[in-house]
Amino acid sequence: MRFAKKVSYPAILAIPLVGGAVAASWSSAHFTQSFGGVSSEAPGTLAPGTLDGGLSGADPAAEAFSVVPASGPAAAASQPEQVAALPRASLLRLPAQGEIEALEEAEAPPPPVTRQITVARGDTLMKLLIGAGVDPTHAHQAVTAMEPVYSARRLMPGQEIDLAFAARGAASDDSASDDLGPLLAINFRPSRERDIEISRAHPDEDFAANAVDRPVARQLAYAQGTILSNLSVAAREVNVPNPVLVEAIRAFSFDVDFQREIQKGDDFEFLYEIFVDEDGLRVRTGELLFAAMTLSGSRTEIYHYERPNGDTDYFTPEGTSVRRSLMRTPIDGARLSSGFGMRKHPILGYSKMHKGTDFAAPRGTPIYAAGNGVVEVAARRGGYGKYIRIRHGSSYKTAYAHLHGYAKGIKSGTRVKQGQVIGYVGSTGRSTGPHLHYEVILNGKQVNPLKVTLPRGDKLKKDELAAFAAHRAEVDRQVSIAMGGILMVQKACEEAEVVEQGSATDREC
Template sequence: MEVLVKAGAERADAYTAIQSLKGVYDPRRDLRVGDELQITLGPATDISRVAETPDYKLSSLRLPVTYDREVEVERADGDDFVAREIELPLTTELVRVSGAIDSSLFVNGRDAGIPISVLIELIRIYSFDVDFQRDIWSGDAFEIMFERQRNEDDAVVNNGDIHYAKLTLRGTGLPFYRFETSKGTIDYFNEKGESVRKALMKTPLDGARLSSRFGNRKHPILGYTRLHAGVDFAAPTGTPIYAAGDGTVEVASNKGGYGKYIRIRHNGTYSTAYAHLNGYARGVGSGKRVRQGQVIGYVGTTGSSTGPHLHYEIHRDGKQINPLGLKLPSGEKLKGDRLATFQSLRESVDARYASLAPPALSATADKSLTD
């Protein structure tokens, strides 16, 4: 209310306007630091006589909700105000970005102008198939087509869905397409109509750097060579760790050299383990159900560890196996009419991508959207 008063509104009008927001907008909850309010004051007296100094009253108020919606408060008859949520006019466009990799997908994609939020989603999509340490080589390439929205001032206000992506790794292309599943959800499929989603993620840390291979190595703490049954993901302390698949938490406690440890049972065959955690996510404990991609804990260096990292294991029938060598079938496979619809969409997407000219899209231009 004080903001309105300082802008020139009468205190009574400011109070009435705020009261009209009930059930539509809660300033204490929804108004954020940095939000811009549009306050309009109108003449409260007849200003046809120029010599007269007019008084002004609050005429309208606009409050931001999301990039595509805002709340408008307008003066009604007398001293009453009416609040309503309105949809902002936006223009949606498809953006094409491509480039070569000589550092990493994240760095080169960012430098090519892919917004950070879109890059994170791109890496998540490929996390079922690509080992981002071993499968990426200098000279590999990426292509992507994604949505973005502009407001009436032609400013980019949102980066949206990825419609198409392709990684070319050592000459082999891996194109993925956005498509609606038989359950009505959105997923990504390869050229054959096979879902990229698998029972377990190849890496439960998007874009993290694998720091050791499966196999024999010299244990850094105990000082002798023993089977290192798993892979390590080097990442800063506090980095979120995701459940590799749907399942039930069997263990969430300290376990000797493993430090803070989680084990998830996914089905009668597979379970996964996560060690050296800094802490557990809220609500994660023994007996709790978790979903694939859900945050279950955070990277740390507890137990026998020389630095922050996640030690990740996959167990099959109770025995540790090589996570890097595991081959899991894809999820949904499109068939019949759904496959025909997908193939038609795929051809349309390929043609649309080919028709787009690579834009002058800078990473800094969308900084406010991607940090």
């Protein structure tokens, strides 16, 4: 008689002999075992068996087998009966490695099912997740877990989001017919510098959110150009990023009237930082390290420098800050539309003293505080419309008129810093179009903002000049290398050594 039992391997084989009984224990991967009939050998010995494949049973963890006692009444009574006998251990054939791997692969759970969704205008993350088949409770749990790392309100139209679901069944060729299980993960890249991951290993676990910073490399980029119409157009032609251009205009605005002093044929040079990802794509810009402008044959150079106390500013080669107490043009990219002095008023129709400078710009263009000070007035004021006046020390005040609106937090008594946004260009009050009317008031009297002599900023102390001179020499060296057409690369390491392009990729931080 033959019969089969199915058990699991690796086997833990235990054959303790207690009172004439033999026990065996088995576990793990499956195989089949066949046994022969009653042994013809002497009572009390194990009958030989042949292993075909594996024992199988409802509980393969433990099986007990009896043998015929060597003598006594029990032996006589059991001789005619057919009994099960264990095969000799030496005859066990274990499954081959390939069989084990095939069985394990067959038992492996199906891979997660993935989906990709795209944010459209007006979408919320909850709405998108539920629309993609996520259980509302799981969607809420995932969004709540994400909030400390990244706010769902910051998602922008066009953002792609990858989802992973546990699969209840094997995926078919038609992905729409996949049987989606619970949500396992959400992944997206809000910027080239960062990935957001919300995941859990098992549907019964809580979601965990992580922001993963992607590696970026620091590069020094150099741009040189000739102005044919204006600085903005010339800078764009040599691919100067807009933040770098704005920083250069602000740094030079203390000395240069960009509306009147820029002439055709003037030159500029910029050395600035950019940060790129592993694909070489620019992630963001850094500091403007050096800038030079040659206006009507006169060259002006400025260097970005961090002082020992942590303050940063732009300095001349002699170590004097370019920053003055007040900015002559507290707005970027505007056109001078009307100067200081007598003129025919465009609305009243008669000649009238124009006690400020007008800068034409699109509605909503930011307006900056011309210097550090305290807001005296932030309210409507007759023909000025929406109006701001700032007090700078005991002698100077500045005024800004025809605003479209005020920046957040700007009101009477607010302390502001030079360059801080205080309002936005508009056309309120007695105005024919959007522009900024800007006034400088010296000892209670309006003066020409473009001609008034303004005090210089700080000068580096004697004990700072040596360090600044070394810094300036290094920047000059970098400019000299860059003028040769080499894009200098620095790895984001502690040792910030300037190297030629390409060689940094072989160095590890």
